[in-house]
Amino acid sequence: MSSASLHIALVGNPNSGKSTVFNALTGLNQKVANFPGVTVDKKIGSATLISEDGKKINAEFIDLPGIYSLYPKSIDEEIPFRILCDPNNELHPDAAIIVADGTNLKRNFFLCSQVLDLKIPVVLVINMADMMRDKGLQVDFAAVSEKLGVHVIPMNARKGEGLEELKKTLTKKLTVPHHDFLDIRSYAPEVVDGIRATINASSNYDAFLAANNLHIITDFEMTKLKKDKIRQLCEMHHFDSKQMQARESIERYKKISSLMNDTVKQSGALRKSYTHAIDNILTHRIFGYAIFLAILFIIFQFIFAFASYPMDLIDSGFAWLNGKVKEALPAGLINDLIVNGILAGLNGIVVFIPQIALLFFFIAILEDTGYMARASFIMDKLMRRFGLNGKSVIPLMSGVACAVPAIMSTRTIQNWKERLITIFVTPLMSCSARLPVYTLLIALIIPNRYYYGINLQGMVLMFMYLIGFFAAIGSAWVLKKMIKAKERSYFMMELPLYRVPRWSTIGLHIIEKVKLFLFDAGKVIISISIILWVLSSFAPGSSFNDIETKYQQPVYASMPPQDIEKKIQSEKLEASYAGIMGRVIEPAIKPIGFDWKIGIALITSFAAREVFVGTMSTIYSVGNEGTTQLTLKEKMKNEINPDTGLPRYTFAVGLSLMLFYAFAMQCMSTIAVVFRETKGSRWPILQFIYMFALAYVSSLVAYQLLKP
Amino acid sequence: MLLSELRRGDKAIIDSFTDYEASLKLLEMGCIPGEKVEIIRIAPLGDPIAIMVAGYLLSMRKEEAAVVVVRKLIA
Numbered sequence: 001m002s003s004a005s006l007h008i009a010l011v012g013n014p015n016s017g018k019s020t021v022f023n024a025l026t027g028l029n030q031k032v033a034n035f036p037g038v039t040v041d042k043k044i045g046s047a048t049l050i051s052e053d054g055k056k057i058n059a060e061f062i063d064l065p066g067i068y069s070l071y072p073k074s075i076d077e078e079i080p081f082r083i084l085c086d087p088n089n090e091l092h093p094d095a096a097i098i099v100a101d102g103t104n105l106k107r108n109f110f111l112c113s114q115v116l117d118l119k120i121p122v123v124l125v126i127n128m129a130d131m132m133r134d135k136g137l138q139v140d141f142a143a144v145s146e147k148l149g150v151h152v153i154p155m156n157a158r159k160g161e162g163l164e165e166l167k168k169t170l171t172k173k174l175t176v177p178h179h180d181f182l183d184i185r186s187y188a189p190e191v192v193d194g195i196r197a198t199i200n201a202s203s204n205y206d207a208f209l210a211a212n213n214l215h216i217i218t219d220f221e222m223t224k225l226k227k228d229k230i231r232q233l234c235e236m237h238h239f240d241s242k243q244m245q246a247r248e249s250i251e252r253y254k255k256i257s258s259l260m261n262d263t264v265k266q267s268g269a270l271r272k273s274y275t276h277a278i279d280n281i282l283t284h285r286i287f288g289y290a291i292f293l294a295i296l297f298i299i300f301q302f303i304f305a306f307a308s309y310p311m312d313l314i315d316s317g318f319a320w321l322n323g324k325v326k327e328a329l330p331a332g333l334i335n336d337l338i339v340n341g342i343l344a345g346l347n348g349i350v351v352f353i354p355q356i357a358l359l360f361f362f363i364a365i366l367e368d369t370g371y372m373a374r375a376s377f378i379m380d381k382l383m384r385r386f387g388l389n390g391k392s393v394i395p396l397m398s399g400v401a402c403a404v405p406a407i408m409s410t411r412t413i414q415n416w417k418e419r420l421i422t423i424f425v426t427p428l429m430s431c432s433a434r435l436p437v438y439t440l441l442i443a444l445i446i447p448n449r450y451y452y453g454i455n456l457q458g459m460v461l462m463f464m465y466l467i468g469f470f471a472a473i474g475s476a477w478v479l480k481k482m483i484k485a486k487e488r489s490y491f492m493m494e495l496p497l498y499r500v501p502r503w504s505t506i507g508l509h510i511i512e513k514v515k516l517f518l519f520d521a522g523k524v525i526i527s528i529s530i531i532l533w534v535l536s537s538f539a540p541g542s543s544f545n546d547i548e549t550k551y552q553q554p555v556y557a558s559m560p561p562q563d564i565e566k567k568i569q570s571e572k573l574e575a576s577y578a579g580i581m582g583r584v585i586e587p588a589i590k591p592i593g594f595d596w597k598i599g600i601a602l603i604t605s606f607a608a609r610e611v612f613v614g615t616m617s618t619i620y621s622v623g624n625e626g627t628t629q630l631t632l633k634e635k636m637k638n639e640i641n642p643d644t645g646l647p648r649y650t651f652a653v654g655l656s657l658m659l660f661y662a663f664a665m666q667c668m669s670t671i672a673v674v675f676r677e678t679k680g681s682r683w684p685i686l687q688f689i690y691m692f693a694l695a696y697v698s699s700l701v702a703y704q705l706l707k708p
Numbered sequence: 709m710l711l712s713e714l715r716r717g718d719k720a721i722i723d724s725f726t727d728y729e730a731s732l733k734l735l736e737m738g739c740i741p742g743e744k745v746e747i748i749r750i751a752p753l754g755d756p757i758a759i760m761v762a763g764y765l766l767s768m769r770k771e772e773a774a775v776v777v778v779r780k781l782i783a
Contacts, residue, residue, distance in 0.1 A: 069736040106762040107738045249735035285752035377767050381753040495765040
């Protein structure tokens with residue numbers, strides 16, 4: 001653990017402004033790590049607090065996932081329970097900050113009262129002081145503090161109001177309430193006492209929770225022996241967990257109502273809020289969808305149109321760097337490894353940053369203003385038929401630009417099954433990397449003709465995008481039938497009041513996402529990039545030398561050196577391990593109409609689909625000038641299939657190839673991100689196999705039906 | 709009458725639940741027996757719904773609302 005002398009956890013409802021308080025406390029001193037074994041990010045930040053007598057205290061803050069209660073309903077929600085309720089947990093804090101939304105005190109007090117009953121030292125922050133004033137809510141903070149027995153600090157975290165007081169309070173000796181908010185022991189005294197005698201529980205309520213949540217407590221957290229003992233205790237005293245929970249919730253709310261009667265006043269008539277007026281438009285049966293479509297349209301325009309400038313800059317920056325490194329280092333293997341292995345891999349990672357940053361900029365705004373909840377409100381029924389969620393729309397549509405940020409954006413879907421299905425099918429949407437492949441192949445096999453003023457090539461391109469969309473939706477429907485949900489699915493969510501977005505929060509959010517991608521997915525991408533480099537730069541025996549010697553013969557002396565260089569590269573690729581693999585897989589890809597040359601391109605474009613064009617250029621020894629596509633197209637057009645004596649790239653082969661690229665998972669960045677987001681190799685492997693099978697079967701059917 | 713059967717603008721008092729398991733989450737969210745609810749809006753496709761309960765706007769799928777037995781208040 002770190003050297004901080006004070007460990008503080010932030011706990012609160014979703015939308016309570018917990019993260020704003022966290023950001024205000026820690027600023028840029030944040031890092032994101034993983035909670036072991038789950039898909040939840042662990043956000044940790046630090047700050048130096050100065051006590052009243054001038055002493056400096058290093059504090060470390062942990063921002064726990066937002067929860068409504070200490071009864072977890074999903075894997076994410078288990079984290080706060082495990083950390084707060086198990087005094088032996090390595091992240092168990094010295095104190096907790098409970099953040100409550102002041103405009104929604106009743107429901108926020110529910111979680112607050114549960115945490116209080118754990119008897120951890122706490123400070124209660126009542127946030128959104130500004131909106132409470134707007135709503136005419138008056139809270140007697142001193143009375144709340146007295147009744148609950150803890151420090152209460154009103155805050156407007158967005159403006160930083162109350163921040164200094166919070167920091168100062170944290171340096172004081174924080175108190176633990178003397179009495180239980182709810183006398184839980186009276187529900188089942190024998191069980192509570194028995195558990196406290198068995199395990200290290202911090203309070204009566206902590207013991208009660210252990211009995212109710214026993215099914216999610218791991219053997220690591222509590223020995224089997226102790227769990228069995230608790231189970232026996234519960235059976236012996238007829239402890240009905242569900243009935244206990246229901247009774248607890250009802251009585252907590254009763255106590256909260258009476259607390260609020262004494263401390264909260266509503267002055268002035270409650271007018272219909274602006275939120276209601278905005279909702280009338282944004283969830284309208286016509287305008288609602290029109291506005292949603294317009295927002296999607298604007299987002300993708302930005303991602304397509306504006307991300308390309310920084311992306312081109314990154315590409316040309318790397319091209320420049322490549323040139324410099326190539327010159328600076330002596331020619332040879334190391335030079336080649338750095339330029340074509342490592343730098344190529346780095347380029348492949350960094351180039352995604354503009355798209356990721358832009359997409360998350362928009363998503364953060366949609367989330368932060370409260371619009372995202374409305375979008376899923378109006379889309380949910382439509383998406384649910386396919387096992388998806390109202391919130392799946394954004395990732396699916398973002399998949400048209402790039403699956404990597406799209407998959408990262410599925411975090412907003414709380415339901416694990418629906419999130420998993422979204423992750424699984426998003427790569428089927430036609431991303432921008434498929435575009436160069438489609439463009440080349442369509443130009444090759446589809447005549448550039450107009451029918452009734454409609455361009456045929458354009459129609460085929462649209463058809464490819466539609467195929468991707470329907471494949472995604474169809475696969476989602478199949479998965480819905482197949483995946484068994486472990487956890488009960490809930491859609492219940494708050495429709496928060498509309499708010500102006502907090503730019504600093506959005507900025508931090510973007511930085512966090514970019515960092516995650518760079519470091520987590522980046523590792524995998526670099527490794528695969530190096531493997532591919534090895535495959536295409538080495539050949540068994542002396543075959544590379546033989547090629548070099550061959551072109552040194554006097555016969556070739558009259559050829560321009562550039563052409564010789566291209567011929568050498570092309571022959572080397574054929575002789576390399578990648579080339580050999582291309583030949584090895586030829587029997588397998590022959591039924592779908594591919595030869596070993598396409599096989600090589602399939603192998604090298606495993607890294608990224610757009611590599612297809614580059615590899616084909618190398619195979620057909622076309623230079624890298626601006627006219628690549630045109631000359632490559634001509635060369636491919638003239639390629640003859642030795643078996644038939646007819647052109648190699650017939651309509652059947654071209655279509656089969658396009659279908660293959662539409663469905664196969666040929667993007668290591670996506671695989672790396674799925675690996676990260678699902679915390680394991682199971683789903684990326686299944687996804688890879690599924691997409692490959694889909695690609696192979698549809699190519700097979702298309703080729704066998706259409707071949708001449 | 710069930711919460712899922714109410715129309716937009718209807719007000720009602722929560723009475724009980726038909727499914728024990730599903731009621732636990734509802735209870736935590738503040739839908740406790742005796743609490744007043746109002747249907748604020750229904751999504752354009754008829755599902756989900758948004759209700760005002762315990763001072764905030766809560767949206768839920770109709771299948772989730774179908775476990776809540778309510779007494780409708782006459783306006």
